[in-house]
Amino acid sequence: MLRTDDGHIIRLEDYRPTDFAIHHVEMLVRLMEGAAEVVTDITLERRPETSETAPLVLDGDELVLTGLHLNGEPVTAEQFDASPDQLTVRGLPARGRFVLRVETRLSPETNTQLMGLYRSNGVWCTQCEAEGFRRITYFLDRPDVLATYRVRLEADRASAPVLLANGNPMESGELDGSRHFAVWDDPHPKPSYLFALVAGDLDPLEDRFTTASGRNVKLVIFTEKGLSHRATYAMDALKRSMVWDERRFGREYDLDVFNIVAISDFNMGAMENKGLNVFNHKYVLLDPDTATDSDYAGVETVIAHEYFHNWTGNRITCRDWFQLCLKEGLTVYRDQEFSADERSRPVKRISSVHGLKAQQFPEDQGPLQHPVRPTRYREINNFYTATVYEKGAELVRMIETILGAENFRSGMDLYFERHDGEAATIEDFLRCFEEAGDTDLSQFALWYHQAGTPTLTITEQYDGGQLTLILEQDLAKGAAGTGTHPFHMPIRFGLVSRAGEDLAIEPVAGEAEIEGDVIHLTTSRAELVFEVGGERPLVSILRDFSAPVTLRHDQPREARLALAALDPNPFGRWRALTDLTGDMLRSASLSETEGRGATYDPAVIEALCRSASDEALEPALRALMVTLPGEPEIARLIGSEIDPEAIHRARRGALRALAEAGGPEFERLRASLSDGSAPFSADAASAGRRALRAALLPAVAIAQTSAAPLFAEFEQASNMTDRLSAISALVQLFPGSDETRSALDAFYRRFESDALVLDKWFTLQATAPSDGSVEAMERLRQHPKFTLGNPNRARALIGGFASGNQRGFNRADGAGYRWVAEQLGELDRLNPQTAARLATAFRSWRSFDAPRRAAAEAALRDLASRNDLSRDLSDILTRTLG
Numbered sequence: 001m002l003r004t005d006d007g008h009i010i011r012l013e014d015y016r017p018t019d020f021a022i023h024h025v026e027m028l029v030r031l032m033e034g035a036a037e038v039v040t041d042i043t044l045e046r047r048p049e050t051s052e053t054a055p056l057v058l059d060g061d062e063l064v065l066t067g068l069h070l071n072g073e074p075v076t077a078e079q080f081d082a083s084p085d086q087l088t089v090r091g092l093p094a095r096g097r098f099v100l101r102v103e104t105r106l107s108p109e110t111n112t113q114l115m116g117l118y119r120s121n122g123v124w125c126t127q128c129e130a131e132g133f134r135r136i137t138y139f140l141d142r143p144d145v146l147a148t149y150r151v152r153l154e155a156d157r158a159s160a161p162v163l164l165a166n167g168n169p170m171e172s173g174e175l176d177g178s179r180h181f182a183v184w185d186d187p188h189p190k191p192s193y194l195f196a197l198v199a200g201d202l203d204p205l206e207d208r209f210t211t212a213s214g215r216n217v218k219l220v221i222f223t224e225k226g227l228s229h230r231a232t233y234a235m236d237a238l239k240r241s242m243v244w245d246e247r248r249f250g251r252e253y254d255l256d257v258f259n260i261v262a263i264s265d266f267n268m269g270a271m272e273n274k275g276l277n278v279f280n281h282k283y284v285l286l287d288p289d290t291a292t293d294s295d296y297a298g299v300e301t302v303i304a305h306e307y308f309h310n311w312t313g314n315r316i317t318c319r320d321w322f323q324l325c326l327k328e329g330l331t332v333y334r335d336q337e338f339s340a341d342e343r344s345r346p347v348k349r350i351s352s353v354h355g356l357k358a359q360q361f362p363e364d365q366g367p368l369q370h371p372v373r374p375t376r377y378r379e380i381n382n383f384y385t386a387t388v389y390e391k392g393a394e395l396v397r398m399i400e401t402i403l404g405a406e407n408f409r410s411g412m413d414l415y416f417e418r419h420d421g422e423a424a425t426i427e428d429f430l431r432c433f434e435e436a437g438d439t440d441l442s443q444f445a446l447w448y449h450q451a452g453t454p455t456l457t458i459t460e461q462y463d464g465g466q467l468t469l470i471l472e473q474d475l476a477k478g479a480a481g482t483g484t485h486p487f488h489m490p491i492r493f494g495l496v497s498r499a500g501e502d503l504a505i506e507p508v509a510g511e512a513e514i515e516g517d518v519i520h521l522t523t524s525r526a527e528l529v530f531e532v533g534g535e536r537p538l539v540s541i542l543r544d545f546s547a548p549v550t551l552r553h554d555q556p557r558e559a560r561l562a563l564a565a566l567d568p569n570p571f572g573r574w575r576a577l578t579d580l581t582g583d584m585l586r587s588a589s590l591s592e593t594e595g596r597g598a599t600y601d602p603a604v605i606e607a608l609c610r611s612a613s614d615e616a617l618e619p620a621l622r623a624l625m626v627t628l629p630g631e632p633e634i635a636r637l638i639g640s641e642i643d644p645e646a647i648h649r650a651r652r653g654a655l656r657a658l659a660e661a662g663g664p665e666f667e668r669l670r671a672s673l674s675d676g677s678a679p680f681s682a683d684a685a686s687a688g689r690r691a692l693r694a695a696l697l698p699a700v701a702i703a704q705t706s707a708a709p710l711f712a713e714f715e716q717a718s719n720m721t722d723r724l725s726a727i728s729a730l731v732q733l734f735p736g737s738d739e740t741r742s743a744l745d746a747f748y749r750r751f752e753s754d755a756l757v758l759d760k761w762f763t764l765q766a767t768a769p770s771d772g773s774v775e776a777m778e779r780l781r782q783h784p785k786f787t788l789g790n791p792n793r794a795r796a797l798i799g800g801f802a803s804g805n806q807r808g809f810n811r812a813d814g815a816g817y818r819w820v821a822e823q824l825g826e827l828d829r830l831n832p833q834t835a836a837r838l839a840t841a842f843r844s845w846r847s848f849d850a851p852r853r854a855a856a857e858a859a860l861r862d863l864a865s866r867n868d869l870s871r872d873l874s875d876i877l878t879r880t881l882g
């Protein structure tokens, strides 16, 4: 059942096209209880450059071959070899098209990997990216093989009244007995990873959309029975995405129907299958009572992301999986831009940067480091990473910064025009921008090839009315060994007066080019001199995080405090304040470790209080500014010999200092921000007010001597956002109290039968800072509602603990590590992909102090020594230990 690790490495330099092309695929899929039969007619043709005797070698994965025909005749036993993971056919026609009929028999009910054809709560569905199609039939299962597909589905009408596949519906009707059929046709050539089918008893939510050129598209979101009312926001987000892609990029939808199906069991967030997106129901189902504002924002983003893939991913796909960032980095960039336009640009940018630093930076600075465009992999499933997605998006954003908005748009237009219908590479993509911007991007391309986070060091000198900026970049030689040449870094900046105004930028001398407010740093060191007059300006550098770097700017504390209060660039204000808070918490943690009591800079605390009540800023931005960095964030600032207990104490101390300084004002603010009895609205402004109320809650609650007021707030909450912020504060600040217990019980009783809310209930407890957390985790593991079979549930508990409970997971006695490793070993037998992803929580194990390092290593080695590990998990463990 399990694939054993064969140590095989796939290399970019080995890429060559297939010997055969596939023109068309006709499939008949018969779905029955306990089994499925698949008959696939593949129209193939030997490529002109292929030798006349070369055999056809098709990929498989755990397949059972039940029949094989060539142009209608059975293929004889001497002509082929079949194993579960390969089918080789010899003696095929030297030229011209031929049809190979491949028959397979599948068992969707026992497919717990959730790759290929499986059943989720009774619904038949597929997941083919990256290499799942080969679990349905033998095929040239790689993204550069593009074909049209026609699919006929047959199933029992009672268990599967809805039958869906890619493309447009052609015909449907009754069959003998209680069965029926439907035929779907997808006229757009596509790679097999975009294949999908769904069959089940689902409820539709229907709508329509007319494209700019007048195509009338039927939109349907299918959910499990009785849940379609929870898809209305997703539908609205879909229509807004369609409008946005027409306006911003001139891209229209290209089929008569667009279907989305929400299912319970899914390894990832969602999948962009042509005309039939399949979603983890977490990214579709919402209502105010069960979903938080961040769930709403998440749905909006993921709906947009998958829709945008229709052009960036589907119409133009990837030549090979090394090019994954071609579709993912670009599509994340597009969904970020969509959210920025739909909501608030600075708030979106700050959240994206926050996420990048929390997820991608540690990946890029630890053992799982790899370039945005890798050159080798053992298991492609493990390359759906923050580096490929989020850093990949940053690279597209830098191209836009370097070229300017207009040339960037021309480059995108050229890309769409030139590569539509093709499987492309990063080199193809970059060439479009080189031509559109009439510029050379060969140095810029290093961002795709060199792994690691570069450091940008800024030194200021002010003398006689002149300001000198010294810029230095450095890329430490990383584990990936991919080179350390200087990058082309676009550095957006401003020189700010004491009155909070951007000064005109007038360079007198410089070793780097400046265009507008962007410095193009292309060497490892450059000096720039500006004429600024009698007052030393405040240097607001790396505005909007214009390059994904670690910034070292030895800026006077006083200048940072000033920027936190008056930088006209909102991102700059946030960054100045965050840097101050980060420094404060870092040194407080180090003091705690050394047993000296921590102190908290009153000026920084005051700056935090001031930004919370600054009416000139939108509430969502104030919420981001006043939120103290989380424990993992403080750990990253410390970098090595991390002591999570000290960090926990230091952060608590800072929260108390904040409460002392701002408590009454925060209470007043919270009251003034309340929507009272007004009905819930999910719009960005209302969500921003709730976010600020929630951000202030911990400081208000920590000052209270009892949990009773928080409990009252929990009970009075009229939506999930307020309810969850109250119960989180109870769990975090009053872990052992009766009120916390009662709130958790009440929450459970109310939402017991709602899978998505129950996930929150598991996560809440997994992140609780109680000393016996591992024992508590084991109790939750035994809870009747817990199952490793559902990825969301496994992530809620195991991921919630490993990534959301720094103290518990990194307990000095190693019990946290051992518990997680044990769960991963078990999960791996069911679902290797999800186990491997959760295992990345160990990626920073070397940054902790010696006893923890030893304990983590022992747990990892123990798990890695098992002989039945999947390739997915063993790849992650080997690299994490390597």
Ligand code: PHE
Binding pocket: 127, 129, 130, 268, 269, 270, 271, 272, 305, 306, 328, 384
């Ligand atoms: N391609 C999907 C996305 O980014 C992610 C995904 C990858 C889903 C692999 C399933 C499997 O939208």
Ligand code: ZN
Binding pocket: 305, 309, 327, 328, 331
């Ligand atoms: Zn994607």
